[in-house]
Amino acid sequence: MIVELISVGTEILLGNIVNSNAAYLSEKCAGLGLSCYYQDVVGDNEERLCETIRTALSRADILLLSGGLGPTQDDLTKEAAAKVLGKQLYLHEESKTAIQQFFDKRGLEITDNNWKQAMVPEGCIVVDNPNGTAPGIIMAENGKHVILMPGPPGEMIPMFERSIMPYLSKLQSCVIFSQTVKVCGVGESKAETMVKDLIDAQTNPTIATYAKTGEVHLRVTARAEDEKAARKLVKPMVKELKGRFGNHIYTTDDEVTLEKAVVDLLLANKLTVSTVESCTGGLLAARLINVPGVSEVFKSGYITYSNKAKRRLLGIKKNSLLKHGAVSEEIAREMAKGAAMVSKSDVTVSVTGIAGPDGGSEEKPVGLVYIGCNVCGRITVKECRFSGDRTKVRDNTVSAALSLMRQCILQYYSEVTFGSKEK
Amino acid sequence: MIVELISVGTEILLGNIVNSNAAYLSEKCAGLGLSCYYQDVVGDNEERLCETIRTALSRADILLLSGGLGPTQDDLTKEAAAKVLGKQLYLHEESKTAIQQFFDKRGLEITDNNWKQAMVPEGCIVVDNPNGTAPGIIMAENGKHVILMPGPPGEMIPMFERSIMPYLSKLQSCVIFSQTVKVCGVGESKAETMVKDLIDAQTNPTIATYAKTGEVHLRVTARAEDEKAARKLVKPMVKELKGRFGNHIYTTDDEVTLEKAVVDLLLANKLTVSTVESCTGGLLAARLINVPGVSEVFKSGYITYSNKAKRRLLGIKKNSLLKHGAVSEEIAREMAKGAAMVSKSDVTVSVTGIAGPDGGSEEKPVGLVYIGCNVCGRITVKECRFSGDRTKVRDNTVSAALSLMRQCILQYYSEVTFGSKEK
Numbered sequence: 100m101i102v103e104l105i106s107v108g109t110e111i112l113l114g115n116i117v118n119s120n121a122a123y124l125s126e127k128c129a130g131l132g133l134s135c136y137y138q139d140v141v142g143d144n145e146e147r148l149c150e151t152i153r154t155a156l157s158r159a160d161i162l163l164l165s166g167g168l169g170p171t172q173d174d175l176t177k178e179a180a181a182k183v184l185g186k187q188l189y190l191h192e193e194s195k196t197a198i199q200q201f202f203d204k205r206g207l208e209i210t211d212n213n214w215k216q217a218m219v220p221e222g223c224i225v226v227d228n229p230n231g232t233a234p235g236i237i238m239a240e241n242g243k244h245v246i247l248m249p250g251p252p253g254e255m256i257p258m259f260e261r262s263i264m265p266y267l268s269k270l271q272s273c274v275i276f277s278q279t280v281k282v283c284g285v286g287e288s289k290a291e292t293m294v295k296d297l298i299d300a301q302t303n304p305t306i307a308t309y310a311k312t313g314e315v316h317l318r319v320t321a322r323a324e325d326e327k328a329a330r331k332l333v334k335p336m337v338k339e340l341k342g343r344f345g346n347h348i349y350t351t352d353d354e355v356t357l358e359k360a361v362v363d364l365l366l367a368n369k370l371t372v373s374t375v376e377s378c379t380g381g382l383l384a385a386r387l388i389n390v391p392g393v394s395e396v397f398k399s400g401y402i403t404y405s406n407k408a409k410r411r412l413l414g415i416k417k418n419s420l421l422k423h424g425a426v427s428e429e430i431a432r433e434m435a436k437g438a439a440m441v442s443k444s445d446v447t448v449s450v451t452g453i454a455g456p457d458g459g460s461e462e463k464p465v466g467l468v469y470i471g472c473n474v475c476g477r478i479t480v481k482e483c484r485f486s487g488d489r490t491k492v493r494d495n496t497v498s499a500a501l502s503l504m505r506q507c508i509l510q511y512y513s514e515v516t517f518g519s520k521e522k
Numbered sequence: 523m524i525v526e527l528i529s530v531g532t533e534i535l536l537g538n539i540v541n542s543n544a545a546y547l548s549e550k551c552a553g554l555g556l557s558c559y560y561q562d563v564v565g566d567n568e569e570r571l572c573e574t575i576r577t578a579l580s581r582a583d584i585l586l587l588s589g590g591l592g593p594t595q596d597d598l599t600k601e602a603a604a605k606v607l608g609k610q611l612y613l614h615e616e617s618k619t620a621i622q623q624f625f626d627k628r629g630l631e632i633t634d635n636n637w638k639q640a641m642v643p644e645g646c647i648v649v650d651n652p653n654g655t656a657p658g659i660i661m662a663e664n665g666k667h668v669i670l671m672p673g674p675p676g677e678m679i680p681m682f683e684r685s686i687m688p689y690l691s692k693l694q695s696c697v698i699f700s701q702t703v704k705v706c707g708v709g710e711s712k713a714e715t716m717v718k719d720l721i722d723a724q725t726n727p728t729i730a731t732y733a734k735t736g737e738v739h740l741r742v743t744a745r746a747e748d749e750k751a752a753r754k755l756v757k758p759m760v761k762e763l764k765g766r767f768g769n770h771i772y773t774t775d776d777e778v779t780l781e782k783a784v785v786d787l788l789l790a791n792k793l794t795v796s797t798v799e800s801c802t803g804g805l806l807a808a809r810l811i812n813v814p815g816v817s818e819v820f821k822s823g824y825i826t827y828s829n830k831a832k833r834r835l836l837g838i839k840k841n842s843l844l845k846h847g848a849v850s851e852e853i854a855r856e857m858a859k860g861a862a863m864v865s866k867s868d869v870t871v872s873v874t875g876i877a878g879p880d881g882g883s884e885e886k887p888v889g890l891v892y893i894g895c896n897v898c899g900r901i902t903v904k905e906c907r908f909s910g911d912r913t914k915v916r917d918n919t920v921s922a923a924l925s926l927m928r929q930c931i932l933q934y935y936s937e938v939t940f941g942s943k944e945k
Contacts (some may be wrong), residue, residue: 383804
């Protein structure tokens with residue numbers, strides 16, 4: 100089936116906000132096996148909204164609209180959709196009660212215009228919105244489905260996952276099941292080459308590659324008459340990918356991020372961790388600390404942007420800095436070593452590099468970064484050369500550091516285990 | 523004049539990337555005084571691309587397309603636009619040379635498909651692309667302007683600013699000039715209330731408010747026959763805003779961010795700074811370190827996520843932590859004090875809070891954050907209550923911390939100056 104996304108809101112047309120809803124819904128629809136040929140953005144204007152809905156109805160089976168369900172005069176999505184489909188609005192008592200409760204719970208006073216949100220088109224399915232006052236609306240007629248959701252992502256996303264996604268799944272004559280294989284430490288083009296034969300030969304399941312900062316996600320999607328059959332199709336393909344990418348795969352779980360995989364690895368091996376950062380200035384620690392439960396393993400973070408801080412906090416010698424320069428393999432090594440001494444952590448990671456825009460030279464260009472990882476005294480240093488602006492260099496560095504941590508911890512334990520087996 | 527944005531790329535329809543180009547171009551077009559009623563996203567498909575271009579031509583004067591100018595068979599934007607306007611493509615020698623030079627400079631080999639990028643529609647203006655191999659294209663006919671730009675933001679944005687923006691400015695019968703007044707430490711709704719009378723009464727100049735994380739931008743835009751006249755209209759309005767927002771205004775310069783304003787203030791007063799963070803886990807330091815030139819003032823950053831780290835790195839007493847809890851005014855104060863002792867910095871900022879999703883209680887809910895700022899021994903602690911998820915709480919905390927730093931430094935110097943004048 101064909102889906103078309105319509106985002107409603109003058110704030111998007113003015114560039115006030117980025118249309119992240121469209122990206123979210125597109126990815127979800129692709130996962131459901133729906134084809135999306137167009138996305139539209141239109142302002143809070145009845146005539147233009149009606150025209151957009153009419154055009155979309157002429158070329159898609161499912162219309163997913165977000166935004167314009169608020170209580171003000173400007174919010175017209177529901178009115179426009181009802182008009183195009185020739186439906187009257189009526190007061191939906193349950194929605195009225197839900198709105199009343201929403202306000203009561205927060206001790207807020209209702210203004211008259213809020214009741215507008217309880218008006219719904221005749222014959223529609225009203226969808227609960229536990230995170231706001233605008234209910235969702237599903238209108239189905241002549242094989243077309245027009246679905247209205249609120250604009251704020253904090254309301255739209257939970258509503259989509261709880262109510263709209265199951266509705267869309269049922270529309271499909273088959274079941275779609277997908278699993279994501281997340282790979283780190285392999286470049287995008289290399290990963291694509293490694294699966295090119297599979298993509299060229301694919302029918303069911305299909306494989307799609309998604310390049311993320313410092314990682315690649317491979318999504319395997321199968322269609323079948325039921326979930327069990329779809330899972331059965333996905334399984335051998337995931338196994339094939341596991342064979343090709345080995346332990347570059349850090350998870351096959353959609354919910355697990357690279358930083359979570361690293362934290363889980365630390366937890367599983369009862370390892371504590373500390374970070375010491377120069378050019379990333381705290382971003383690496385911030386990503387680790389974004390994982391709930393990290394407090395069990397994270398000891399401390401040091402940001403030693405200046406040479407003085409490197410010397411004072413980590414005990415790095417002035418001579419080393421003069422001899423090798425702050426951005427060098429040797430200093431990354433000494434930073435990882437020094438951080439272990441002062442933090443008494445099992446694992447320490449160090450970052451030193453030139454994020455730009457200034458500070459580069461012929462010998463040490465912008466984008467040159469050294470990452471050190473110290474696992475129980477065994478130190479590995481990786482040299483990276485990133486392109487792009489300051490932000491891109493920093494983001495890539497953080498992903499590379501997480502990837503290196505994972506690799507070094509795995510290596511340490513495989514060697515330790517191997518060693519003990521040899522005895 | 524009316525502008526319509528068309529973003530081309532199957533990767534947007536699949537949700538692989540967020541359409542940040544559209545947000546960027548919308549904001550710029552609004553600043554140029556162009557009205558935007560629709561944004562479209564369409565895949566790399568000739569038929570659908572042609573249909574989208576035709577529809578847009580029927581309702582807009584200017585079409586801004588981005589994406590689909592690459593060297594592969596999939597890249598069809600130029601071919602589709604030429605087809606709709608009835609133009610032939612020819613080999614543009616200068617573009618061919620530029621592509622050759624681009625590859626030579628990087629020591630890369632050209633593949634045959636790259637020459638496709640040197641083909642341009644007859645009668646068009648070819649726009650230089652110093653950051654890539656796809657030139658931009660401007661086609662003008664019968665009062666309509668179809669403008670093609672490459673998709674990667676690193677190529678599109680410089681091209682737009684250098685070549686397309688001046689072209690669009692000239693199309694307007696008048697000149698548009700705008701200036702942004704950036705405000706921190708005032709909430710979005712309060713800021714809107716403070717300028718409501720100005721917005722209600724506005725004709726020329728106009729005021730638009732843009733809510734950013736922890737700050738509000740007020741854009742004053744005037745139209746006039748030349749820039750001098752437009753500037754003259756903007757000036758008294760900016761003065762009026764300065765009167766209303768006082769030193770909550772941190773800049774009236776588009777290029778200056780809040781973190782840059784703080785770093786500039788530190789530089790101007792020859793103050794060194796260190797950070798000590800708990801729930802933000804390095805994000806505050808990372809934002810400061812994103813400012814080029816920060817190395818003059820930034821001494822060190824500490825991430826003391828655990829209580830143990832707070833005690834060991836900053837010398838905070840176990841009793842204090844037990845008595846008040848890690849998230850408390852007292853601990854924020856002791857962290858700011860301890861950081862000054864160990865880092866020997868003039869200014870230290872501390873952050874301790876509950877970012878969620880867990881760890882909240884009735885008394886100390888998720889979103890409760892204490893920020894301490896120590897300027898030469900004078901410590902201020904601010905209590906904040908943020909809503910939203912972990913990321914939102916952390917981002918808001920960082921902005922609030924920067925805002926507090928600025929306020930405390932200004933206050934310190936105004937009192938010091940005042941004190942010395944009194945003598």
